[in-house]
Amino acid sequence: MSMLVKRLPELSKIPHYYGYRYMLNPAVHNKIFDKLQLHKTYLNPGRLKVLDLYPGPAQHSVIFNNRLKPAQHVLMDARPDFVKHIGALISDEEVNSSTIELYEGDPYDWDSYTSMIDEHKVLTPSIKGLEAIHDEFLVMANLSGMIGEGLFMQWLACIGNRNWIQRFGRVKLLVWVQESTAVKLLAKPGDQLRSKCSVVTDAFTNTKLIATMEGRSPRDSKFNSDLLAKHEPIFFSAKDVWMPSGKPISLIEVNPNNHHVDLDNFDYVTKHLLILKSTPLSSALDSLGHGGKEYFRSVIRDEKLLQKCPKDLTVEEFMYCTKLFDLWPFKPDIYMDFIDVFQDND
Numbered sequence: 001m002s003m004l005v006k007r008l009p010e011l012s013k014i015p016h017y018y019g020y021r022y023m024l025n026p027a028v029h030n031k032i033f034d035k036l037q038l039h040k041t042y043l044n045p046g047r048l049k050v051l052d053l054y055p056g057p058a059q060h061s062v063i064f065n066n067r068l069k070p071a072q073h074v075l076m077d078a079r080p081d082f083v084k085h086i087g088a089l090i091s092d093e094e095v096n097s098s099t100i101e102l103y104e105g106d107p108y109d110w111d112s113y114t115s116m117i118d119e120h121k122v123l124t125p126s127i128k129g130l131e132a133i134h135d136e137f138l139v140m141a142n143l144s145g146m147i148g149e150g151l152f153m154q155w156l157a158c159i160g161n162r163n164w165i166q167r168f169g170r171v172k173l174l175v176w177v178q179e180s181t182a183v184k185l186l187a188k189p190g191d192q193l194r195s196k197c198s199v200v201t202d203a204f205t206n207t208k209l210i211a212t213m214e215g216r217s218p219r220d221s222k223f224n225s226d227l228l229a230k231h232e233p234i235f236f237s238a239k240d241v242w243m244p245s246g247k248p249i250s251l252i253e254v255n256p257n258n259h260h261v262d263l264d265n266f267d268y269v270t271k272h273l274l275i276l277k278s279t280p281l282s283s284a285l286d287s288l289g290h291g292g293k294e295y296f297r298s299v300i301r302d303e304k305l306l307q308k309c310p311k312d313l314t315v316e317e318f319m320y321c322t323k324l325f326d327l328w329p330f331k332p333d334i335y336m337d338f339i340d341v342f343q344d345n346d
Helices: 026-036 059-068 080-091 110-119 148-161 164-168 179-185 196-204 225-231 263-275 281-288 292-299 303-307 315-327
Strands: 049-053 072-076 100-103 133-143 170-178 205-213 234-236 249-256
Touching: 026 059, 026 205, 026 234, 059 072, 059 100, 059 133, 072 110, 080 100, 110 164, 133 148, 133 164, 148 164, 148 170, 148 179, 148 196, 164 170, 170 179, 179 196, 179 205, 179 249, 196 205, 196 263, 196 315, 205 225, 263 281, 263 315, 281 292, 281 303, 281 315, 292 315
Parallel strands: 049 072, 049 133, 072 100, 133 170, 205 234
Antiparallel strands: 170 249, 205 249
16 A cells, blocks of 8 residues: 655644755656656665665655555654654554654764664665666665765765775665755866866766756756756756755765776875866876976876866876876875865865
């Protein structure tokens, strides 16, 4: 039996939303799931396990569960009003056959995952190889709150390091974030907002803009026209979002790559070069260590590359610089470097 989908007028009565925003239009959620075509990845929903982080009013959770009917659907939340709401939702006698369950844990706390998976074994995902996206495990999340961007950047690092949830394989993430975060993550070479996080997003994932809040006019969009044409996101109205005030939100689909990145050297090279993101590479390379300019100019024969600024470099060009850095006989000790991993110099 399908669960009842509650709508915005009823869900808006939940006393506190804790600074988070949720899109609460069932028709839009169904358009989103139509666009995602998740059935092509999860061919056997009877084996699918879902971890749903900060589900809040859980409208998207119910719609997803009704559509895919996964084997297990764990909602992790610790915010009191949402815990009460979700508890009432899943205890309804008419829907007690649902696979939705509540785990009272804080998704921000790393111990919540260890406790849930390793200690209490509430959710035990299968381990899959890296040749394809994990077809039996999916993570959904809402990170529209104040801590959201910082937490997502930590998750992005976990994709690179293949730890946290990514230790089970290439686990797809469907994440609601503030629009400003999505713009940063999806910035392409040449964009003024190109930074460490967008380079890492390119290197470790195939990330797509699935849905975003429409502005008062097309000119209000923070995304460039090329990106919108490529991703063709679903637009929804601010009237479909609760709380009514706050920053615009977007939904992104994050598909981890089967990458072969030299993580330590790549991290060092990208963060140092992007501190000088508007400086020609011929000069910015000196930031990699004493004598860097002379070494790199002796091994890079492409003058056009040397005249590029770091913000204009592709991931492949960053990889090339990383490879040359690794071969540098006099490169500095990168483990004595203390610059913030996701340094942005906007």
